[in-house]
Amino acid sequence: MTFSELYASLSDIKRWHRRCVVSSGAGDVYDADASFDDVVLRLAARDDITDFRRLLYVHLRYKRIELWRKNARWQSRVYYPQEYEEFGATADRTEPDRAGFIRELLDRSNEPVAALIADLARQTDGKESISALAGRVGLHQKTAFRALRRLRRYYDADKDGDLAEYLA
Structure with a gap:
């Protein structure tokens, strides 16, 4: 089976993963597609896999958790406008509530x-x-x-x- 055939056969899992990522707030559609592609490419390079779909579901779940944690960290940061920083750079500082x-x-x-x-x-x-x-x-x-x-x-x-x- 070629990679393009494998990727086409996994379109239902891709739609499911996209729906899970967007509905949980872990990311948007583009984050879901990028994470799906990363996982499929990483798993396609391995030769020791017997049940590809099952392993794909497990890795996608871990990738969703990783996406959620990454986006939670970004949302907790406060970005200050350019006039507050020298040379217009933004600062990643967390403001206490x-x-x-x-x-x-x-x-x-x-x-x-x-x-x-x-x-x-x-x-x-x-x-x-x-x-x-x-x-x-x-x-x-x-x-x-x-x-x-x-x-x-x-x-x-x-x-x-x-x-x-x-x-x-």
Whole structure:
């Protein structure tokens, strides 16, 4: 069997793969066709295959997962206009979602802890202790410490930046 005959006989799988890629959001029609061609060419070069169609389905599934991951990475990047970069180059930087981060912290907490966090945000001098803040909000200090310790695991200073920037 020649390669062109093999490729023509796989047209139903190509349509199925194209439909799967587009419906899952992993890519567009051109990504689906390119990934299908890559997999078929790679498998056609092998001589040890007994069930070509079955192996093709497996490799196409892995290729769809790879496409989905690649496109998810591209969609998470923020591109800045040319006037912000020297020589008109774009920069691949991920912007933290500040409003979403605050909402996420407050959604995970109950009302007294949310009030304590809001109170901490208004405190800019850093001279007042957490015990004093908890007393002002009406919580026992150990309750406030436990609640803040639970919230601390969702916050990464290296990734998210300064907490005062988010809550101010």
